[in-house]
Amino acid sequence: MNSRNRSLLISSAVAGLVCGVALTQQQVKAATENPVASSEKVVEVQAPGSKTEADTSINDTNGLTDADANSSNSASGNEENSSTNESTEVDKNVTNSQSTKAKQQVSTKAGQGSEVIDQGTWGTSKWEYTREGDDYVLHLHEGTLGSPSDISDENCRVGVGVLQLNENFRNQLTKINIDPGVIANECSNGLFYGLTKLTSIEGLENLDTSKVYSMYSMFKDCSSLTKIDLSHFNTSIVFEYSEMFRGCTNLVSIDLSNFSTPPELGGPSTIDMFDNCISLTDLKLGALISGDAFEMFANCTSLTSLDLSKFIMPTGMTTGMFKNCSKLNHLIIGPNYTSLINTKLPIPPVGTVIPGTNKKVAAPYWVATEGYQKGQLYTSEELVSLEGRDQVTIYDWVSTDQTAKESTENKAVTRLISIHLPNGGLQNVPQSAIISRKVYTYEDGSVDYGDWTTAQWDAYEVPVFSGYKPSSKEIPAQAVTGTTVDQTVDIYYTPAKQVVTIQYLDKGKIVGTQQVSGEIGEKIKPNYEVPDGYVAVCPPSTITVNKSGNQIVKVNVKHQxxxxxxxxxxxxxxxxxxxxxxxxxxxxxxxxxxxxxxxxxxxxxxxxxxxxxxxxxxxxxxxxxxxxxxxxxxxxxxxxxxxxxxxxxxxxxxx
The missing domain is CATH 2.60.40.4300 (Immunoglobulin-like)
Structure with a gap:
């Protein structure tokens, strides 16, 4: 077993143990309750594929006896006992998410432009799933959210939160609205896990997390989210952050400035916490204590700056903590950031352009630009394992300001719209977009390039010809980037079905109509639908369809x-x-x-x-x-x- 899986196993076991102990207390209390009061207790219904709380207790304690469980519980401290007691009280009224088959399916209008698709109760929080225009929205109302359901993911166990409520959430849900008074479950593993289409969470500041001890995989694989502000989160008893944002590939900004951990809790696990957040550029960290930080920032390939001045890093497993953070060139480290090993903090080859600047790496070192031992050079390993740092210190890649001649390179990218006319002719409509980039030519003859600007080919409305149908009615606008190539779009026309209106006339008065259709030039034999009580007077046996688009054929009728x-x-x-x-x-x-x-x-x-x-x-x-x-x-x-x-x-x- 490698070190990463071993750490994840340890974290999962700890989370499972706490969940199991809490359930054991609830079961004991339920067994001693007044029979009358117990009869009012609501049975919790689990979602498909989920385990009952009793199952979780048995599995996660790995066969602990009641005495063992009680011993573990007493060692967990007063805060955990208080949390467990509150959980027991909530349990009297909880109804968990119902299975998909058992849910009440509705299709009624919930308001202007809103259609209710599904609804139910999770924990004590009522919820509705609605369609509002192009958005699919989950509304969470006041109450305590239900517990996660465990599933297998990459050979590990991961909690599934709201995803268990409806199987369509994974590839359909785009927005979540959280009302005031919503309380997160003590075990919030995977609360928003796997919601790949989710673009926004409104009312996240309303979510009460003061009783949450585990946020494992909380936002994992929310690959459409671009920004998360968790500055209102209370993390005072959280001891598990592993994989919290893992796989959030479009997440640009995360605000964790209010995250803090009391020293008595030790070091929460932050394994893979931001792994594969490839778009992340803005990360605000609070006074967070970290235990194991295996690959914590791995594959954050867009991250250029990281402020760890409040970050507390005691001895723990840090292998690959900065793995593949290839653009990370600016670090702020505080005195509580202690000796680390094998973090794979990058330093690129000499001559590499530093992102966002005209500077180049002059030597494979970091330099203390402010703070402790200002001006001192360090290799990556020396920097992370440095001891004695007694103040906040800023570190940057060693760089040089080279004189560069700046010029601009332009490139025209063309989209040619070829319209193949119904008469056999050809009409070409060219669309040209100009993009540019900066070119930096240095004294040593080396050349660097800036990013290409973007432009756009405008939308084009295809000409309409009576009696003919184009292969596309409109060619949409398209962004032009540095990777866009010239292209040709062909438009073809095919004969369109023409509608012919037959008017039935009684002494010049229209008493009925009928519509038939055919292609231009086609001779059709109508099945005349003469109005009741009339007979047609010498109707034409065939009708030749013309291209007018509003052809009318008049048929005289007389009374039968x-x-x-x-x-x-x-x-x-x-x-x-x-x-x-x-x-x-x-x-x-x-x-x-x-x-x-x-x-x-x-x-x-x-x-x-x-x-x-x-x-x-x-x-x-x-x-x-x-x-x-x-x-x-x-x-x-x-x-x-x-x-x-x-x-x-x-x-x-x-x-």
């Missing part, structure tokens, strides 16, 4: 007329009252008709005249010895004014 027949039935009933006192009934049916014409647009109906029908002549049956009241019932024409008739025939005996 539907004819039906109306029937009316009339009956003449003939009742024969026979001599034998029985009855016979004859029915004569006559049906008359007329035509009904309905206008399907207006619903109006027109009627033709009724046709006539006829009841036929009826011969009354004869019976010997009897005479009927009528021998014949005459035929009769039935009209629309006719009514049903009943005729009775009686028989009387002849005398």
């Amino acid at each position: 007329l539907v004819q039906t027949s109306e029937l009316k039935t009339l009956t003449r009933t003939i009742n024969l009252h026979l001599p034998n006192n029985s009855d016979q009934v004859y029915s004569q049916i006559a049906t008359i008709t007329r035509l009904v014409t309905e206008d399907k647009v207006t619903g109006q109906k027109t009627y033709s005249a009724w046709k006539t029908a006829k009841w036929d002549r009826f011969e009354v049956p004869k019976f010997a010895g009897y005479t009927a009241t009528s021998a014949v019932i005459a035929a009769k024409t039935v009209t629309s004014t006719s009514k049903n008739e009943v005729i009775d025939i009686y028989y009387t005996a002849n005398k």
